[in-house]
Amino acid sequence: MTDAPAGTPAPPPPSPWERERPARARVAPARAPLSRERVVEAAFTVLDRQGLDGLSMRQVAAELGVTVSALYAHVSSKDDLLELMYTRLFDGFTMPEPDPERWREQVRAYARSGRQRLLSHRDMARISMAHVPFTAELLPHVEALLAVFRTAGLPDHIAAEAGDLISTYIDGFVLEEGMWRDRAGRHGGDGSSLARPDWREMAEEMQNYFASLPAEDFPHLRALAGLMVSDSSDQRFDIGLEIILRGLASYLPDPAACSSPDA
């Protein structure tokens, strides 16, 4: 991970009498050209280790074995860095040629892969939620998604909203996933435990809590608690996605598409 001073144990602090000789000469050989890419990369490392709230310019600099001011030569601000990270999300993201016959599958694939990308880095949904994909680099992706909707035959005012709708759904779903995960993580362990927090125990506790609610006041919550807890996130994601897809399909001339399971 920390490949800057590879393997070398932490050097002792320089004694005051040798302050004439700055330790910098030893530490900084010409072998480390800093770059925007390296900064972004280090930012992802810090993000995954400490979460968005622990992602500071100082931590990124430390990850690179560099002072914080050095970062500002390659990144104009922290917001700029976050935007670079957001843009990085879409790298290699390609949409197939729009096929009116398979638009549902195409949108499903887009949404699922979008969710996977958000899940690939901690707190990534929070970063994504704070940005709008209408930058120059990201417009082609928006275009590709709109192409699928319009080619499928959706009316323009529906297609215009559909992109926002499913993007919001993806971000919002993963955001919520992350909040539950964090809560479960804080709940049982000291944080330094194994990667997977006691998710199972958490689910059980939720089940118990819902079951403990007064039956006359919360009949529906009690009835659905099992589904909300026990279903896998992937299942729940697909269900919500399917609701949206059916809603979109209802605007197509072909009425049969409306309620076909199609999954």
Added chain:
Amino acid sequence: MTDAPAGTPAPPPPSPWERERPARARVAPARAPLSRERVVEAAFTVLDRQGLDGLSMRQVAAELGVTVSALYAHVSSKDDLLELMYTRLFDGFTMPEPDPERWREQVRAYARSGRQRLLSHRDMARISMAHVPFTAELLPHVEALLAVFRTAGLPDHIAAEAGDLISTYIDGFVLEEGMWRDRAGRHGGDGSSLARPDWREMAEEMQNYFASLPAEDFPHLRALAGLMVSDSSDQRFDIGLEIILRGLASYLPDPAACSSPDA
């Protein structure tokens, strides 16, 4: 002592996964100028004036003419304060008795009033997005929404997702609204100008930008740019909402409900 806002139904005991709020914050008996309520109120004042990024404990204290540390007698942390503000969103929020015949109108009304509440304070959607309504005080509201879906006849696994889906939609839509508003505000004025930023000019500029895109690369974006910009936010909100409602309706036994306009 715990003078919860009157009228709300008795909240269930606190769930195990919500952050424990140490009861350290006690209500002063008689002659206390400062109170939890006043702190939250001042926080809203600061929020509306300076936005979420400018909402600091120090600013809230200054608003009250008090030192920062005084706040911590009534609020256990900034997160606690934000959660109180989030909960405040739902004050007086009531759902009518579920009517299977009118479930669409009921959900529409819920969503629209939810959006209005989010719009009533600057950056409120950002706060809402960061919270889950599964605290003791808020569970009744979740129950009421689920009741509408279940009473309407939706299958359980659909109803269980539907609540999350429309809540996420509301939050996400208003969040995006706010981001555009902020962008427009930063764009034209020095910030000290009139309340309404040059929204019109911004829309025009976006129109021009989209129109300037190469036609062969962005045909769909160019075709839909007018709709995305010129339509009022209220219209766009209703369109997305309708997509979701239709998707939900497709799971009802009655197939006629699927594509009925119903608006």
Added chain:
DNA sequence: ATATCTTAATGAACGCCGTTCTCCAGGTGA
């Protein structure tokens, strides 16, 4: 009336944060 207890509020402090500024070592080209 005096001493004690309680409690709201203070003010200083700690350790972070993003950002900016000055300065210097080392390499480059003339």
Added chain:
DNA sequence: TCACCTGGAGAACGGCGTTCATTAAGATAT
């Protein structure tokens, strides 16, 4: 050789959330 450039260091500024010892002021008990 010397001036120039550049990438990074280091210190500093103001602001942040939070904690803690202390004070002032009322209430209570003696």
